Amino acid sequence: MHIDEYPILVEQLCPGLFIRIDEPGLAHPFPPKGFKLRTDADVAKVMALGLAHVYCIPDKSDRLPISLEELDGLAGKRQKGPWTAARTPVSAELSSLKRETIERNKDRLERFAACEKRYEKAMDKVVEALKKVSSPNAEVLEAAGEVVGPMAETFLSDLDVLINVMTAKMRDEAKHYHALNVAVLSMMLAKEMGLDKAAIEEVGIGSLFHDVGKGRIPIQRFSKGNMITMNKVLKEYYMEHPKIGAKMLAAVPGFPPSAQMLVLQHHELLDGTGFPARLQGAAVALGARIAAVANVYDRLCNSKDGTPVRTPHEAMKALYKKRGPLDPKAVTMFIRKLGVYPPGSLVELSNTMQGMVVSANIRDSLRPSVKVYHPDIPKREALIIDLTIETELTVVKALRPEDLAPDVLQYLNPGKQVSFYVDAAPRA
Known part of the structure; x- marks a missing residue:
C-alpha cells in the first residue's frame, strides 16, 4: 500500500474511480494491482463481493469517491450497506485534504x-x-x-x-x-x-x-x-x-x-x-x-x-x-x-486530529508540518500534514504525552529522549 492510496467504503464507489482490492484469499476476477471502475455494472460487481472497503488510488482516478454526505441522499436509491455502523476508513478530515498533501507525503516519509x-x-x-x-x-x-x-x-x-x-x-x-x-x-x-x-x-x-x-x-x-x-x-x-x-x-x-x-x-x-x-x-x-x-x-x-x-x-x-x-x-x-512548536511537540489540530511536529516552518512558526494519528493508516505510512499547504487547519493547543491515549502515543512515538538530525527538502 502506497501513501497515495487510501481505504474507502464500498458504498462510496462510483464510475471513474481507480481502486485496488486487498483481501488475501478472496477469489475475484479483478487485476490485483488495481483497475478503473468504468460503469455502474463494474461498481455492482465489486459490491457483490461483500467487501466492507477497498483502496482508492486518487492519482489514477477521474473523480473523488462519493462523500459520506452524498450517501445519505442515495440511501433510498442504492442498497444500504453497513457504513452507518462501521468505522469510516476515509473520514471527513482526510477527504478534505489537498491533493498536494497526499502527493508529497510519500516523498517526505522516504526522506x-x-x-x-x-x-x-x-x-x-x-x-x-x-x-x-x-x-x-x-x-x-x-x-x-x-x-x-x-x-x-x-x-x-x-x-x-x-x-x-x-x-x-x-x-x-x-x-x-x-x-x-x-x-x-x-x-x-x-x-x-x-x-x-x-x-x-x-x-x-x-x-x-x-x-x-x-x-x-x-x-x-x-x-x-x-x-x-x-x-x-x-x-x-x-x-x-x-x-x-x-x-x-x-x-x-x-x-x-x-x-x-x-x-x-x-x-x-x-x-x-x-x-x-x-x-x-x-x-x-x-x-x-x-x-x-x-x-x-x-x-x-x-x-x-x-x-x-x-x-x-x-x-x-x-x-x-x-x-x-x-x-x-x-x-x-x-x-x-x-518555531513555537519545535520538532517533537505533540499538538492538536483544529480538525481534532492529534499529531507530532516533524519540521518547523521558518516563514510562519505557527504552521509546522505535523505527523498525525489516524487509525486507518499504518504507522509506517503516517500522514504528514504541512500546515502551509492545509491553510484551513491550525494548531489549537500543545499536548503532553499523558494527554494522549496509549495507542495514539505508541503510533506517534515521541520518545523520552529527543534527538535531532538535518535533512534538506526543495522549497515549496
Missing part, C-alpha cells in the same frame, strides 16, 4: 527514513570520535570531520532545512546523543546567524566535544574523603570540566582554536554568572554563545537525574524565560528557526 539512517551512522562516528580523545592524535579531528562535514554541506545548500525528530534508541548512550544534538543545533544556529562554512564547521566540532571534560576526576581526590567531600569534589570538577576538556583538546594536532575556545566557554554567561571564568559580555566568544543556547535547549528537552521531562514546546518556552544571560540575538534566531 525522513533516510534521514534516520544517516543519524544512526553519525551516532556511531560520534562515539568513535569521543573515545579517541583519550589518546589525542590526528584521528580525533578526522573522526569529528566525518560527522560535521556532511552536516555543514546540508546547512550551506540552497535548500530549506528540516529538523527531523527521532527517538533515541539507547539510553546508556545519552551523553553521545547530547553531543550530537548540540552539534546539530549549534550548526543550525551558526548558519542562521550568518557564519561562513569554515566557521560553521568549527562550531560543530567544538560543540561535538563540549562536554568531553566531564567525569575525568583523578581517583586520588576521593581516596581520603567521605561522602560529603566526594559530593564537593564532584561539584568542583563539574565546574572545571570546560577547562579540562579544552586542555585535552589542545593536545589534539590541528584542533581549531575557536572550537577549543567554545569548549572552554560554553557555560559562560553574558552577565558574568557562568563558569569557569565568570566572563561577561563580549569576552564570551560567539561560538560559545551559540553552543550555550543549543546546550540549554537540549538539556531542557532531554532531562537527566530525574528532573521533570519537558516537551519541545515547553522547552522552548523555558528557554525564552531563561534568555536573560544568554545571547539575545542567538535566542531569537533559535526560536525563529525551530
Whole structure:
C-alpha cells in the first residue's frame, strides 16, 4: 500500500474511480494491482463481493469517491450497506485534504527514513570520535570531520532545512546523543546567524566535544574523603570540566582554536554568572554563545537525574524565560528557526486530529508540518500534514504525552529522549 492510496467504503464507489482490492484469499476476477471502475455494472460487481472497503488510488482516478454526505441522499436509491455502523476508513478530515498533501507525503516519509539512517551512522562516528580523545592524535579531528562535514554541506545548500525528530534508541548512550544534538543545533544556529562554512564547521566540532571534560576526576581526590567531600569534589570538577576538556583538546594536532575556545566557554554567561571564568559580555566568544543556547535547549528537552521531562514546546518556552544571560540575538534566531512548536511537540489540530511536529516552518512558526494519528493508516505510512499547504487547519493547543491515549502515543512515538538530525527538502 502506497501513501497515495487510501481505504474507502464500498458504498462510496462510483464510475471513474481507480481502486485496488486487498483481501488475501478472496477469489475475484479483478487485476490485483488495481483497475478503473468504468460503469455502474463494474461498481455492482465489486459490491457483490461483500467487501466492507477497498483502496482508492486518487492519482489514477477521474473523480473523488462519493462523500459520506452524498450517501445519505442515495440511501433510498442504492442498497444500504453497513457504513452507518462501521468505522469510516476515509473520514471527513482526510477527504478534505489537498491533493498536494497526499502527493508529497510519500516523498517526505522516504526522506525522513533516510534521514534516520544517516543519524544512526553519525551516532556511531560520534562515539568513535569521543573515545579517541583519550589518546589525542590526528584521528580525533578526522573522526569529528566525518560527522560535521556532511552536516555543514546540508546547512550551506540552497535548500530549506528540516529538523527531523527521532527517538533515541539507547539510553546508556545519552551523553553521545547530547553531543550530537548540540552539534546539530549549534550548526543550525551558526548558519542562521550568518557564519561562513569554515566557521560553521568549527562550531560543530567544538560543540561535538563540549562536554568531553566531564567525569575525568583523578581517583586520588576521593581516596581520603567521605561522602560529603566526594559530593564537593564532584561539584568542583563539574565546574572545571570546560577547562579540562579544552586542555585535552589542545593536545589534539590541528584542533581549531575557536572550537577549543567554545569548549572552554560554553557555560559562560553574558552577565558574568557562568563558569569557569565568570566572563561577561563580549569576552564570551560567539561560538560559545551559540553552543550555550543549543546546550540549554537540549538539556531542557532531554532531562537527566530525574528532573521533570519537558516537551519541545515547553522547552522552548523555558528557554525564552531563561534568555536573560544568554545571547539575545542567538535566542531569537533559535526560536525563529525551530518555531513555537519545535520538532517533537505533540499538538492538536483544529480538525481534532492529534499529531507530532516533524519540521518547523521558518516563514510562519505557527504552521509546522505535523505527523498525525489516524487509525486507518499504518504507522509506517503516517500522514504528514504541512500546515502551509492545509491553510484551513491550525494548531489549537500543545499536548503532553499523558494527554494522549496509549495507542495514539505508541503510533506517534515521541520518545523520552529527543534527538535531532538535518535533512534538506526543495522549497515549496
